[in-house]
Amino acid sequence: MDIDAFIAAHRQAWDRLDHLVKNRSSLTGAEVDELVDLYQRVATHLSIVRSSAGDPLLTGRLSALVARARSAVTGAHTPAWRELVRFFTVSFPVVAYRARWWWLASGLAFVAVSWAIGAWVAGNPDVQASIFTEDEITQLVEHDFADYYSENPAASFAGAVWINNAWVSALMIIYSVLLGLPIPYALYANAENVGVSGGLMASRDKLDIFFGLIMPHGLLELTAVFLAAAVGMRLGWTVIDPGPRRRVEALAEQGRAVMSVALGLVVVLFVSGLIEAFVTPSGLPTWARVGIGVLAEAVFLTYVIVFGRRALHENETGDIERAPDVAPTA
Template sequence: MDIDRFIAVHEAEWARLADLARRAGSGGKGLEHGEVDELVRRYQRVSLHLSQARTVHQDPGLVRRLSEVVGAAHAAVHGVRVSRFSTVKRFLWSTFPAAVWTCRRQLLASALVFFGTAVVVGLIFWQAPNRIDLVMPRSTQKAYVEKDFVTYYSENPSAVFFSEVTTNNIQVAILAFGLGAVLVVPGVIVLFENGAYLGLVAGLFATRGRFWNTFVVYIAPHGLLELTAITFAGAAGMRVGWAVFAPGDRTRAEALGDEGRRSVTVVLGTALGFLGAGLIEGFVTGSPALPAGVKVAVGVLAVAAFLLWTLGRGRAAAAEGWTGSLEELRPSYIPVDPLAPPAPLPGPVGWVPDPLAPRAALAAAGSVTAAASAAAAAPAAGPEA
């Protein structure tokens, strides 16, 4: 069955389920006698339609629509109530990591542009120190290496410095994201320029014999996390921009909408990375009380935790059915594994109710959840052996 016929055949049932789920939102009080059973049956059938839409038709718009309908019905059947805390938890544990995982190819490209440029430029200036004179006067080089670079991290109160650097880092990330979304190339240029500056500074300290004991000690604590977060923002922008060139089986408008919502998720989550980097830069990097080894260890642990959270958890979240779109934060949204059948209603172990079998009307129980519980207490109402 092609997608147009699939929609035409089932359109009325989807609309009916959406109406039942909406009316059941107050605990089933808005449902007429017998509609509770109808809600349960239609919920199970439309769950199968959603799995078919994901695996066979693979139309993002249809999948999104059915996800909303099935999610609302799921909430009505199981009595789901999503708190604000649960929404935040969902974002941090599922939506944001899944969004990062979907951007992994763009993330690799972003990291190669940024860090690759830094390494190449750093090696060029290290091997030919005289070239630094072309972009920075010798007097400035000396002052920067021997004083200015270090005092920058300690001349202001920690709280003030934290606020300033966090704001600045977020602005850089927004710039990398926004320009990357404009046909990719402008965002690549921003990453290249920032990578080149990092390489210039690294090369300067290397030529003065202070790469490890000064540059690394004062960059690694916050910089590993901060620079990683910048590449994340750049990758999000690249994904949006690339959707214009390669929308896949979607229209360009649909592709931009889908990738835009997913990329905004990445940018919002990346802001937490900048917050962490700002805290480290404000309170750890310039602290005279902490040994150099401790500072560097803090930076390594911070970026390792960030990558484990985003990429490690992201792979698992994507396998669970999360896509990273902001729409997943809606209370009614539930991820659907395209290879798994819809979850059965509560009942005796091993018993799965027949979605087409009639049930006794239980609207008087006051809620749809009560209907499921009553079904569990009377397994004889299930399919015959």
């Protein structure tokens, strides 16, 4: 084979392919088709050169060109660290931010119910007597409530708390398959527990101890639970109101977004567990312990608002790229 003639006949195609590969991020539909066609033709040229010409320089040049074109056509694998960074800067915060009104409503409803139950318990001795005996209330108020946070080694307690809170949040998300209907009841049950405990502590003038022990970790912990409840109920509502999309597409997108929240909350609840195990029972002054809880809450909310709002303005949904159940359309 005349190598010079072969180069002269096909150089233009090779140069054109090189140009398309370098500008692959801004190609039109016709240029994408041309890129695929040229990739196949140049791959054939490489095969011919390897079997006939034996020119190492030309073989190397075409091999490199075909490899870059293959990457452009088939797509390159994104490094795991970039996927991780994208998850925490886009996927998780934007899903949380998009559910902000459901999130806020869940939190306000929880606080209102807890406060109402707490006030009812604190102001009615008959209600207190129906819950515990006088000796049991004294034991709870004077010892058990505070001892709960320090009776086990901090490391094992942190692990147990993390697992328990993650399970509660997971249940909120699992309930979404039932249209989210059990979620309000689950929130009410937790609000009732908090309200009863707070009411009993308030009845013995121990409300300062109650808030001093529950706020350092409780702010972040309950915020995570409210978020899980919010996205679960939002997924259930998608069945009723899918918006402009087909219902199956809306459910698939929202379902994958819910899984993003489930994964993100693992980290949030881990931080909450560490605070509950190491800060809540510590010897720090109450203002310092509560301050750490408030700081953790502020950092988390700021993170969601800043990154979530930015991602939303960039039309991100938190869904995976090139979702398999959505066909490309022109």
